[in-house]
Amino acid sequence: MANAAQVQRMSRLMIKTLREDPADAETASHKLLVRAGYVRRSSAGIWTWLPLGMKVLENVSRVVREEMDAIGGQEVLLPALLPKEPYETSGRWEEYGDLLFRLKDRKGADYLLGPTHEEIFTLTVKDQCTSYKDLPVILYQIQIKYRDEARPRSGVLRGREFHMKDSYSFDTTDEGLAQSYALHRQAYQRIFERLGLDYRIVSAVSGAMGGSASEEFLAPAAAGEDTFVDCPACDYAANTEAVTVKVEPVDGAGHGPVEELDTPDTPTIETLAEFLGVPASATLKNLLVKVDGEIVAVGVPGDREVDMGKLGEHLAPATVELVTAEDFVDHPELVRGYVGPQGLAGKAFKYIADPRVASGTAWVTGANKEGKHARNVVAGRDFEVDQYLDVVVVEPGDPCPKCGTGLKIDRAIEIGHIFQLGRKYADAFELDVLGQNGKPERVTMGSYGIGVSRAVAALAEQTHDEKGLCWPREIAPADVHVVAAGKAKQTELALSVGEQLGAAGLRVLVDDRAGVSPGVKFTDAELLGVPTIVVAGRRAGEGIVEVKDRRTGEREELTVEEAVARLS
Ligand code: ATP
Ligand code: MG
Ligand code: MG
Ligand code: MG
Numbered sequence: 001m002a003n004a005a006q007v008q009r010m011s012r013l014m015i016k017t018l019r020e021d022p023a024d025a026e027t028a029s030h031k032l033l034v035r036a037g038y039v040r041r042s043s044a045g046i047w048t049w050l051p052l053g054m055k056v057l058e059n060v061s062r063v064v065r066e067e068m069d070a071i072g073g074q075e076v077l078l079p080a081l082l083p084k085e086p087y088e089t090s091g092r093w094e095e096y097g098d099l100l101f102r103l104k105d106r107k108g109a110d111y112l113l114g115p116t117h118e119e120i121f122t123l124t125v126k127d128q129c130t131s132y133k134d135l136p137v138i139l140y141q142i143q144i145k146y147r148d149e150a151r152p153r154s155g156v157l158r159g160r161e162f163h164m165k166d167s168y169s170f171d172t173t174d175e176g177l178a179q180s181y182a183l184h185r186q187a188y189q190r191i192f193e194r195l196g197l198d199y200r201i202v203s204a205v206s207g208a209m210g211g212s213a214s215e216e217f218l219a220p221a222a223a224g225e226d227t228f229v230d231c232p233a234c235d236y237a238a239n240t241e242a243v244t245v246k247v248e249p250v251d252g253a254g255h256g257p258v259e260e261l262d263t264p265d266t267p268t269i270e271t272l273a274e275f276l277g278v279p280a281s282a283t284l285k286n287l288l289v290k291v292d293g294e295i296v297a298v299g300v301p302g303d304r305e306v307d308m309g310k311l312g313e314h315l316a317p318a319t320v321e322l323v324t325a326e327d328f329v330d331h332p333e334l335v336r337g338y339v340g341p342q343g344l345a346g347k348a349f350k351y352i353a354d355p356r357v358a359s360g361t362a363w364v365t366g367a368n369k370e371g372k373h374a375r376n377v378v379a380g381r382d383f384e385v386d387q388y389l390d391v392v393v394v395e396p397g398d399p400c401p402k403c404g405t406g407l408k409i410d411r412a413i414e415i416g417h418i419f420q421l422g423r424k425y426a427d428a429f430e431l432d433v434l435g436q437n438g439k440p441e442r443v444t445m446g447s448y449g450i451g452v453s454r455a456v457a458a459l460a461e462q463t464h465d466e467k468g469l470c471w472p473r474e475i476a477p478a479d480v481h482v483v484a485a486g487k488a489k490q491t492e493l494a495l496s497v498g499e500q501l502g503a504a505g506l507r508v509l510v511d512d513r514a515g516v517s518p519g520v521k522f523t524d525a526e527l528l529g530v531p532t533i534v535v536a537g538r539r540a541g542e543g544i545v546e547v548k549d550r551r552t553g554e555r556e557e558l559t560v561e562e563a564v565a566r567l568s
Contacts (some may be wrong), residue, residue, distance in 0.1 A: 001422075004226070005501040006500045006505070006506065006508060007499060007501075007506050007510060008507075008508065008509050009236070009479065009495075009498075009501040009510050009512050010509060010510060010511040010512060010513050011076055011513050013051060013509075014050065014051055015051065015052065016037055016109070017036055017037050017524050017527055017528075018033060018034065018035045019035070019499050020036075021034075021035065021135065022034045022035075022041070023488075025155065025507050026154065026223075027154045027155065027223040027457075027459065027461065028155070028456070028464050029155055029157060029223065029457040029459055029460035029461045029464070030153075030154050030155030030157070030457070032155075032460055032464055032468055032469050032527070032529075033053065033155055033457065033460055033469070034155065034158065035468075035527060036052070036089045036468060036469055036529065037050055037052060037525045037528075038050060038052050038053030038056065038416050038456075038469075039053045039155065039156060039382075041155075044152050044159065044160065044483070045149055045152025045158065045160030046152075046159065047155070047156050047158045047159060047161070047453075048163045049322070052477040052528065053456070055152060055475075055477035056336070056456050056471070056476070056477055057163065057452065057453060057456055057461050057477055059231075059474065059475045059476075059477075060195060060452050060455050060456055060475060061142050061165070061452055061457075063191055063194045063195055063474065063475075064142065064165045064191055064382060064450055064452060065142070065196070067187045067188075068165070068187060069168060069382070070139050070187065070190075070556060071138065071183040071184065071186070071187045072138055072183075073139065073140045073167055073187075074123070074137070074138065074139055074140070075140055075141065075142075076139050076140070076141050076235070077141050077143060077144070078112055078114075078117055078120050078121065078124065078141055079114070079120070079144065080113075080114050080144055080145070081111055081112075082111060082113070082114050082117075082119075083109070083110070083113050084102075084109075084111060084112060084118060085109055086109035086119035086120060086122075086123060086429070087100075087119055089111060089119070089428050089429060090118070090425060090428045090429075091428075093112070093235040096115060098148060098150070099148055099149070100115060100116060100147075100148065101113040101115075101146045101147075101148050101160075102111050102114075108305075111467070113146035114143075114144075114145060114146060115145055115146060115147045116125045116145060116164075116166060116447070116449065117141070117143075117166055117168075117472050117485075118168065118421065118425050118447055119141060119425065119428075119429070120422045121168040121447075122168075122246040122425045122426065122428075122431055122445070123429060124139070125137065125139070125168075125170050125431060125443070126290070126429055126431045127328055129170065129433055130433055130434060131434045132172050132433050132434065132435050132436060132441060132447070134170055134433060135170050135172055135176070135181075135433060135443065135493065136168070136169060136170060136171045136172075136176050136180055137170045137275060137398050137451075138167055138169045138170075138180060138183070138184075139167060139168050139170075140165060140166075140167030140168070140301075140448075141165070141166060141168065142163065142164070142165045142241075143163070143164065144162070144163055144296075145161070145162055145163070145164045145166075146160065146161055147160060147162075148444045150162055152406075154223060154457070155224075155459070156453045156454065156456060156457045157223065157413065157454055157456060157457040158225070158454075158456075159453060162451065162452075162453045162454065163432070163451075163452040163453040164447065164449055164450065164451055164452060164453075165449065165450040165452050166447065166450075167184065167447070167449075168445060168446065168447050168448070168449045169183075169184070169445060169446040169447075169513060170431075170443050170444075170445055171443065171444050171445075171446075172433060172435065172441050172444070172546070173444070174444060176444070177420055177444045177445070178420070178444055179425070180416060180446050181420050181446050182342055184418050184446065184448045185201070185215070188200075188217055188416050188418065188450070189217060190447075191416075191450065192217060192219075192415065192416070194474055194566075195455060195474065195475055196472030196474065196475065197219050197389070197455065197458060197462060198219060198462055199217050199218060199219045199415065199417065200217075200218050200220065200228065200230060200237050200288075200317075200412070201215050201216070201217055201218075201219075201260075202215065202218055202228050202230075202237040202238050203215060203216075203235065203238040203239065204216040204239045204293060204417065206356070213419070213420040214417065214419040214420065215417075215418055215419065216239055216413065216414050216416065216417050217414070217415050217416035217417070217418075217420075217450075218239070218412035218413065219411050219412055219413045219415045219458040219461070219462060220411070220412045220462075221411065221413050221451070221458065221461040221462055222411055222438075223411075223413065223461050223462075224411040224412040224413040224414075224461075225411075225413070226239055226240075226412050226413065226414050227239070227240045227409060227410070227412075228240060228409070228410060228412055229398075229400075229407040229408065229409050229412055230356050230399040230407065230408045230410060231402065231403060231405055231407055231408075232405060232406075232408060233234050233400065233403050233405035233406065234400060234402050234403040236400050236401065236402040236403070240409070248530050259467075265416075271314060276323055279324065321385070332553065351369045359413050368412070369451065371487050383444075386517060386525050390450050396408060396409045411453065412459075413461065414454075414459045415450065415451055415452070415454060415455050415458050416448075416449060416450045416451070417448070417449050418447075418448045418449075419447045419448070420444070420445060420446050421444075421445040421446055421447050422444055422445070423442050423445070424445075425443050425445055426442050426443040426444065427442065427446055431515070433441045437511070439452060445484060456475075457473065459472070459475060463529075464529070465521075467526035467527065468526045468528065468529055468530025469527065469528060469531045469553055470526035470529045470531075470550055471530065472531070473531045473532060476529065476530050476531050477507075477509070477528070477530065478506075478507045478508055478509040478526075478530045479501075479506040479507045479508065479530070479531065479532065479535045479565060479567070480501050480506055480507075480508050480509070480530065480531075480532045480534055481500075481508075481509045481510075481511065481525050481528065481530035481532070481534070481550075482494045482498045482508060482509070482510045482511065482512060482533075482534045482535075482536065483511045483518070483521045483522065483525055483534070483535045483536065483537075484510070484521075485522070485536060485537035485538075486518065486519035486536070486537055486538075486540060488539045489541060490513060490536045491512050491514075491536075492539045493536040493543070493545070494510050494511070494512060494534075494536040495510055495511075495512060495561070497534060497536060497545060497560055497563065497564070498510035500560070500564045501534075501564060501567060501568060504564060504568030505568065506567060506568055509528075509530060510524065511524070518537065522535075523550055525550075526550065530550060530552060531551065532547065532548070532549060532550065532567060533546070533547075533548040534546070534547050534551075534563060535548065539557065543559055544557050544558065544559055544560075545557070545558060545559075545560060545563050546558075547563050547566065547567070
């Protein structure tokens with residue numbers, strides 16, 4: 001019996017593919033998801049999911065749901081529109097800064113659009129669970145999140161409105177939390193394997209969530225905005241935000257007294273280059289120096305590259321000193337100006353505290369207010385004016401902190417993040433349950449996120465080829481894409497094949513569009529990226545179709561019966 005719902009005729013599908021890349025698109029996923037008609041930009045960082053995109057998004061959500069259910073997660077849906085008070089209680093109304101979308105209701109009360117939901121889940125459990133017998137509990141939702149990202153770019157990879165699976169675990173003991181965390185870790189491994197994503201689990205910093213242990217799931221891809229080190233010899237892998245390796249700091253920068261440029265009255269490019277320890281032909285990014293005691297950015301406004309030639313013009317005849325990290329404690333706006341509100345201050349310091357480093361990855365370590373080692377720091381927020389800072393530069397080949405082998409450094413997309421929050425939110429909201437002995441016990445929590453919409457883009461990044469998207473079957477909008485390449489005879493056969501495949505339980509897209517040339521249909525089929533393409537073409541009269549593997553390009557002529565048997 002044909003299952004009509006499984007067969008989608010393209011003549012009735014709302015889809016408009018594009019031959020040209022969108023002008024502002026830099027990454028493959030952005031270009032291809034738009035060109036293939038999966039998503040359309042609504043406004044900066046805000047996206048419409050069109051029918052095929054919706055199918056892919058739903059497939060990712062389904063995998064996530066199944067694996068969350070498998071570890072005992074219970075699905076709920078909390079509001080996205082939230083009152084300010086809980087976020088004031090946790091301190092995040094302030095802490096999130098410009099990242100938060102804030103709004104007022106008609107009475108003037110403050111609201112926000114949820115960037116993540118620790119506060120509200122804590123309150124939900126406080127309302128629902130009163131005894132240790134009610135725990136442990138794992139709650140999750142798949143929901144839209146809002147973050148006013150400084151640089152929403154790369155299409156749905158970094159949206160200002162995006163889809164996230166977030167879950168939260170509630171336990172009474174540390175062992176319980178460790179167990180809930182381990183369950184999530186395993187569920188995430190299964191999810192990303194099923195999605196067909198190549199990924200690494202790396203140590204991470206817990207950032208705005210607070211808490212202790214935290215790991216990220218990173219999908220290696222050039223388009224990624226995260227950098228991680230990976231040891232080829234042991235299991236050590238870490239986001240550079242969280243690396244604990246220490247290598248020798250470059251002389252001078254960020255250390256002790258400010259170095260003074262010992263030059264003649266008019267420094268030349270050569271003397272400056274020598275001072276900076278770079279070739280005179282070098283291009284430096286965001287070079288900041290002090291000229292007569294004033295911090296100045298040398299370069300063309302809006303241009304992040306500074307060439308030594310332009311630099312020379314700014315310097316004569318003045319006293320030039322290297323800017324140190326300490327200088328920026330008084331000028332956090334300069335740090336933010338270069339890095340963005342939530343960005344890696346460490347990256348800025350690479351250029352600021354140590355302008356001699358023209359490449360590689362660097363970050364700042366130092367003592368924060370509690371005397372702990374701080375990473376991903378923002379001057380003024382995370383450390384005091386008089387605190388000493390180290391600039392640590394990690395380059396490929398630096399020793400692994402575990403085994404000493406040379407590290408690899410790669411770019412990746414953060415697709416998931418798991419945290420052991422501990423009692424931070426339970427303390428803030430006084431979340432207790434009655435223990436076995438009748439006394440209240442403070443609950444301990446974990447929080448776990450997956451970027452569901454980002455995973456779609458990450459998959460596109462990792463699996464596309466020069467012809468277009470190329471989905472793994474589990475995630476593809478259909479199993480088979482049947483192309484009617486010709487006239488009535490071909491269309492008839494294509495629809496019949498489609499129906500038979502549908503009846504066999506496959507999800508089928510049939511390109512039965514009239515007045516569209518076979519060439520355009522083939523190009524669209526490659527662009528759309530369904531894993532198997534079946535063509536009813538030249539030999540349709542004999543009941544013969546061509547079955548083609550989208551990824552390998554392997555093709556074979558088969559009778560309709562053979563094709564249906566092969567594919568189902
Ligand atoms: P990033 O470092 O990329 O900004 P994050 O660390 O701020 O992400 P988390 O708070 O850990 O993100 O959120 C959980 C997950 O939500 C992330 O691992 C990521 O997959 C996804 N995510 C976060 N921000 C965005 C965004 N702006 N667009 C799409 N997905 C996002
Ligand atoms: Mg972020
Ligand atoms: Mg992150
Ligand atoms: Mg994260």
